[in-house]
Amino acid sequence: MIEVRFSVRPGQGGPSVFDLGDIVCEGESGPVRSADRGLMVYLSVALLLDDLGPLLFGKRPNLSFTGVDTSVRIDFERAGKGFVSVSSRGVPVGRARVEDLARTFLRAAEELAEQGLSSLPAGDASWSDYFTAVRRFRAAMETGVAGA
Template identity: 40%
Template sequence: MISVQFSVRPDQGDPSGFDLGDMALTGGLGSAGSVGHTPDQGMMIHLSVTLLLDNLAELMKTGAKLLDFTGIDTSFGISFREDRAGIITVSAENRPLTKVTQGELAGAVFAAAQELAAGSVLKLPERDSARADYFAALDGFRPLVERSA
């Protein structure tokens, strides 16, 4: 089991692809997030989620066994390590958070990414390239979720 949340920080002015935000992950073994750290671990959330979707898609398509993800303009990171049985250990700060299947991970990340899209990505100006990149990454990730459902 894994829960994933992406959020945009308030009071940043007009919506931008460079808006700061946070990630939070919770699993049966623990939780981790970018909120409440010194120094601040907030990230350019729209760009970071796009990168996460693209990196996870590559991991799942190529059969790679390890992904060390770090968000854009932050030191917050998450590690994904797949074992021979296809189970992925999700860790942050060298602490395991959960063990999940590709399908569980894909579904949780995709649901959180869709929620961010509906809540803030649609508010980005249409000419903002972060908006187009975000939706392209979401569309590219969708078949992985459907395949594992």
């Protein structure tokens, strides 16, 4: 089982799509965290969902994801039928069923949006990008096809 949390760092003034935040991805073998440097959390999550869809619901065998404005990297690799292994720079994090991993990332992205993204102006292009990425990812989960 893999657990994922996204958060916004406090004390940055008014909300902005460029807010720094953190990602924690934790499994039975250990965690990967962005705690040292952080990342542009809203932009990174939208990019991650867009990149993760083809791995989970398409034919892509692996993904090496690096967040926006950070050196934090999370690696995903198909691991047998219906499973994905997660690591960071060769250090194992854990393994999860495709469906469970998809639900975990979607839930974390929706929770992040509820915590702070909803206070941004709805007309902001990055706000739209974030919710479009969430919507596409949810549709891919429902149909089992990336790019839905």
